[in-house]
Amino acid sequence: MTLTILPILTLAITLLSVLIGLGFIRSLHIVKSLTPTEPVDSEKPLIDVIVPARNEQADVGTAVRSILAQQRVDVRITVINDHSTDQTGSIVDTIAANDSRVHVIHDPPLLDGWFGKANAMQHAFQTTNRPYVVFADADVVHSPCCFITAIDHMRQEQCDFLSLFPKVQLVSFWENAIVPHLMVFGLVTFLNRALDDPKSGHAVAAGAFMLTRRNVLDEIGGLACVRNEALDDVMLARNIKANGFVTKIALAPQLLSVRLFKSNRDAFWGFSKNILGAVSHIAFAFPAIVVPLFVYWLPISVLLVGIVRQDGWWIICGISAYVSQAAILVLASRLAEMHPLKSLAFPFSAIPIGCCFARAIYHHFISDGVVWRGRVIRRSGD
Template sequence: MIFVVIFLSINMKGLIRISKKSAITSDAPLVSICVPARNEERDIGACLESLLAQNYPNFEIIAVDDHSSDRTGEIIQSLADINDRLRFIQGQPLAKGWLGKPFALHQAQSVAKGEFLLFTDADLVFEPLALASAVQLAQERNADLTTLMPATIFGSFWERCIQPVIFGFIASLTRFEKILDKDKHNAMGFGAFLMFKREAYDSIGGHESVRDEILEDVMLAKRVKRSGLNLVVADGKEIFSIRMYHSLKEIWQGWRKNIFIALRKSVFWNIYYIFMILMFVPAPYFLMGANIYLGGEWTLVLSFCSLLLVLATSIGLAIELKLNPLYTLIFPLGAIMMVAIMLDSMFQVVILKRSEWRGRVYQQ
């Protein structure tokens, strides 16, 4: 447990922190921003308005309505009618062998003219200097792919309860220093912000090379590293934000489609990490309670020390996520809920042999 606390502290220090830069006023490369949207009427307006308000002189936005059944297309079109920078594309019927998001982004990039291609999501909000800051980082680091983590907005009880635990789990599996080492194959990609040099994107086969991947962002990042190209992963919490899910149902469905696949569809690793999560987060609380009830001086001291380590790690995570540290007290419940989602994710793939998202069912 002490090792985990030390590792997480050191690991996060290996992460590049991007801050707001000054605006670029000259020689700004054209950036094509590609936004896929399927049933995103709740968020697409705010996302596109924040992109249109970028303090950057040379960009275009290509938004693809992926056969939404709500007002998504209507909202995009209304904004495109009054903004020359925004182009609205009605998505083609889903091609055989493709998943929805890769296909929508493939269509967007096919008409893009930019030297840089920025693939993002419809539920993000960007600060005015976000694009300028990201382009300067990419140029400074000579990045073929720049991928950024957004700030997370927590609204409901379940968002504050479950999401931090899942983010902490992901951070514990991510080796940021190795990702930034071109000689290592470690990679991570965040679908919220993937900005490629055009030639690098084309050289790895673009979205066509990951057309049937649910975790297409991670797979693209891996292709970049395996091709000997330069991948830069950075913390972008200062320049854009996301509220991923708004309810327990959305959290459950969103992570259910990802977690087991992220663990390479391995029953062994899924069960192993379930055990580790239970041992690291809720178990010290239960042991502390049991020792108080049953007595035993030394066991009480040991369980108290274990609980302090878990609380220290949880508070550090909460501070990193700009969440009130008091919410760490509900992280044990979040861990139990995460385990339930992991079991359901495994059940969906191993037993039902399928994944479902946005009303589409994909066979596994």
């Protein structure tokens, strides 16, 4: 009796995977995919670009230079070297010494009750004054038409806040095993028709690129509303929308790209900072530690038992679940460049996902905060 239910549970996992896939396809129709706007002669919008950077020596130089290469816009860049322990500071200092459009703020004091990234962005925002503001991550590479395409789209949509979702580069084993499924699941969760409903508080953003108007940030009090939010990008969009402004998000794989994690270790632990945002209450984080093990390894177990027992029904159930889960990778390829063989090892992602939940739970209760880039940041301040 106990064993006979396992193939049925496996078929339920198959159905769940199909529903997630259909939900992702639906999400692609809810939000627009942007393509580059061709440069033409026109008045150049004035943009302050704020780039928070902590230990980004591998990427910050390329990222900042891609911003300096933007066409049809007038950019001024403020890089905040957020207490980096690598060569980030000297790299951006060298760029600033050769281009007056770049200004660097080193080691801003951490305000009480603020997380590091929001704190850095707030310090920079207070030093700027241009009508448009872009928050860009320090590891994102932008195409030359990225900013003007975003400005044009903002004007066409008559919105006050626009975020762009980048192409995600996957290199190491754990990047390929973990990111595609979590990315698809996250987009299905966040991208729905409530985004365009002004009566709904639902809004979403990707921290890689967030464009807004200065008067919008002035009205909501800058970044204070997200000072201790792990999901600072999403919560910024929701606070802006809650104040009566129009927010939008667009998929932009042709406009910007990012490698989220730079190594196997980074990928393994990389979701610790934000993973609690996937559950509505901390109590749900405890079962979430083991749910991935069940979802990913039950189909494989059923398949192997079916092979040993030479039971075609078990074999079919196991194969159907794994194939339906693997099909999600095809959908993820719309927004990610992945290594197919490494990505097919996605069942192993249950290990780091469980570890990230456990680590996040520990720091939630013991440190009252999150750990990110070698620094534990407490909600009540460092």
